[in-house]
Amino acid sequence: MAASPEYLTGDSVVRGGAAGPTPDPHVTGEAAALVAVSAYGSSAVERRRRGGTPWRWVLGAILPAVLLALWWAASHLGWVPVFKLPTPESVVLAAVDLAQRGVLWEYIGISTQRVLLGFLIGSVVGLALGSLVGLSRLADSFLSPTIGAARAVPSLAWVPLLVLYLGFGEDSKVTLVAIGAVFPVYTTVAGALRHVDPHLVELGRAYGFHGLRLLSAVQLPAVIPAIVSGLRLALAQAWLFLVAAELLGSTMGLGFLLIESQNNGRIDRLFLAIIVLAVLGKITDTLVGLLERQLLKRWG
Amino acid sequence: MTLVDVSAAPALPVRISGVQRRFPAPDGGERVVLRDIDLDIRPGEIVALLGPSGCGKSTLLRLVSGLDRADGGEVTIGGTPVAPVDQRSAVAFQEPRLLPWRSIERNVELGLPRGTARQAGRARVGELLRLVQLGHATGLRPRQISGGMAQRASLARALARNPGVLLLDEPFGALDALTRLTMQDLLLEVHAAEPATIILVTHDVDEALQLADRIVLLGGEPGIPGATIRRVLEVGKKRPRDRGDAQLAILRTELLSLLGVETHHPEDYITKAIKAQRAKRLAEPAGPDA
Structure with a gap:
């Protein structure tokens, strides 16, 4: 078998070696049937491991339930003073209050919109840059030092400059989120394209594929697993950069809720903002995870 | 045929x-x-x-x-x-080099000359897959088939190009x-x-x-x-x-010794066999094809 180590990243399996597993050339006849069976078998094992069984959900829910109970106890039994740790009920009340005034939905909506727009723009730019640098040695030498330096700039350092150039509006925030999303996609795509099985690329060339046709027929499909894991990382980065953008200069959004609550001493709303960010991040990550599973089934 | x-x-x-x-x-x-x-x-x-x-x-x-x-x-x-x-010309390599994300059929399709009509291409691929005895495996992925089957698919892909060589x-x-x-x-x-x-x-x-x-x-x-x-x-x-043919055996010995491989035949085996072969050839001017 070609060396193809498997990396577990969260719920996803990323196959090392962009070409994926190749059939063992020494296997024939009955052994082939066994290979086929074990291929199906292993996917069944994967399915069992990845979920679908209620036990998985039960196990995953235990820790949040314990944390909630501890939180309740700590706030109600006076282990921690209320101005440092609000009660769970007060956080729910804060949520109901903000929801009734329509502010909560507005903040969630605007933050999600900023993340999705920035993520989309950043992913497309990252994919284009990554393809260029991964495929062309010239582009690699020309661009990668500069891109590497830009990537090294901490997210918060961009904020004053973006505000100066683009103002306090949506543009500066979406741009910052896009900056956050570009680099994970760029890095994974460029790296994976550099390591596409040269045998497959030569095969494509021998059968008359070159340029964009070679890219779409051989190189991009070979790196789809890497692209998807890059997208997942990019989404996490997008939320990270969103909060950075909203903390420093905004009038709405979950980051704004955080900073405003800190200034007003509304620790219940502070907790609410953090919990909403966790839930939103998990939901979007799960959606990308579902997409990933479909893509890996087709291309993995 | x-x-x-x-x-x-x-x-x-x-x-x-x-x-x-x-x-x-x-x-x-x-x-x-x-x-x-x-x-x-x-x-x-x-x-x-x-x-x-x-x-x-x-x-x-x-x-x-x-x-x-x-x-x-x-x-x-x-x-x-x-x-x-x-x-x-079309090449088939030592490794089958099938694209793992495509079915066997779609891999063979890769070999079709550019601009082949869809219908004609499908028919041709089906025909070639039957020729290499993979008619039953068209929808399988490369990782689901054996090395011999993969090599046959690779051969069919090369033939799909309609190569002169x-x-x-x-x-x-x-x-x-x-x-x-x-x-x-x-x-x-x-x-x-x-x-x-x-x-x-x-x-x-x-x-x-x-x-x-x-x-x-x-x-x-x-x-x-x-x-x-x-x-x-x-x-x-x-x-x-005939895999056991005597003339082929002689050629085999000749080739192996040219390649520097010790055949472990008795010392006079080659000379005797070749001499016998030459005598036979001289006696039958019709040639060794007979």
């Missing part, structure tokens, strides 16, 4: 004249890999390139395919020089001994159905004897860098050939 196909291209002749290939050496100089290669291959002929590992067999095949260019001399197919990635780079080298024998028979069936000129790189003397019209032995000569043609042997027997 019953399996006649209208879209199969006619077999083309290959001429290799004065070909040389050098590669840059690690010390900054150049290393001659091939030199003074002259070979004329008739249309529809099966030629085996035989030689020790690293003697440049695959390099020569790549020169014919257009994947690589000669530093000197010329390779022509059907009278015109080989172009980079020549449409008139089929180039096979140790196509059965990675298969187990039994599968290799059945694949050899299959290749002969394929050749009968799609009579392209075949150049086959192999390090397996028996395979060469079983398949080839002519065996071209590549190797070096002492004191001169680079490999060249040391011997061209006309096998001159009808196919399919």
Whole structure:
């Protein structure tokens, strides 16, 4: 078998070696049937491991339930003073209050919109840059030092400059989120394209594929697993950069809720903002995870 | 043959004249890999390139395919020089090199000439898959099939190109001994159905004897860098050939000793057998084909 180590990243399996597993050339006849069976078998094992069984959900829910109970106890039994740790009920009340005034939905909506727009723009730019640098040695030498330096700039350092150039509006925030999303996609795509099985690329060339046709027929499909894991990382980065953008200069959004609550001493709303960010991040990550599973089934 | 196909291209002749290939050496100089290669291959002929590992067999095949260019001399197919990635030839490699995300059928489709009509292409792929006995496996992924099946799919993909010249780079080298024998028979069936000129790189003397019209032995000569043609042997027997044939056994011994392999035959075995063979040939002027 070609060396193809498997990396577990969260719920996803990323196959090392962009070409994926190749059939063992020494296997024939009955052994082939066994290979086929074990291929199906292993996917069944994967399915069992990845979920679908209620036990998985039960196990995953235990820790949040314990944390909630501890939180309740700590706030109600006076282990921690209320101005440092609000009660769970007060956080729910804060949520109901903000929801009734329509502010909560507005903040969630605007933050999600900023993340999705920035993520989309950043992913497309990252994919284009990554393809260029991964495929062309010239582009690699020309661009990668500069891109590497830009990537090294901490997210918060961009904020004053973006505000100066683009103002306090949506543009500066979406741009910052896009900056956050570009680099994970760029890095994974460029790296994976550099390591596409040269045998497959030569095969494509021998059968008359070159340029964009070679890219779409051989190189991009070979790196789809890497692209998807890059997208997942990019989404996490997008939320990270969103909060950075909203903390420093905004009038709405979950980051704004955080900073405003800190200034007003509304620790219940502070907790609410953090919990909403966790839930939103998990939901979007799960959606990308579902997409990933479909893509890996087709291309993995 | 019953399996006649209208879209199969006619077999083309290959001429290799004065070909040389050098590669840059690690010390900054150049290393001659091939030199003074002259070979004329008739249309529809099966030629085996035989030689020790690293003697440049695959390099020569790549020169014919257009994947690589000669530093000197010329390779022509059907009278015109080989172009980079020549449409008139198709290569099958030692590894099947199937795209893991495509079904077997879609992998074979990759070989179809550009601009093939969808319907005609599908029909052609189906026909080729049946020819290589993969009619039952069209929808499977490469990881679900055995090495022998993958190699057959790779062969079908090469044939989908309707090549005038089929180039096979140790196509059965990675298969187990039994599968290799059945694949050899299959290749002969394929050749009968799609009579392209075949150049086959192999390090397996028996395979060469079983398949080839002519065996071209590549190797070096002492004191001169680079490999060249040391011997061209006309096998001159009808196919399919008896694997236990005495004449083939003699050729085998000859080839192995040329390759420097100890055959462990008794000292006078070769001379006796060859003498007997020569006497027989002289006695029968009709030739060894009879």
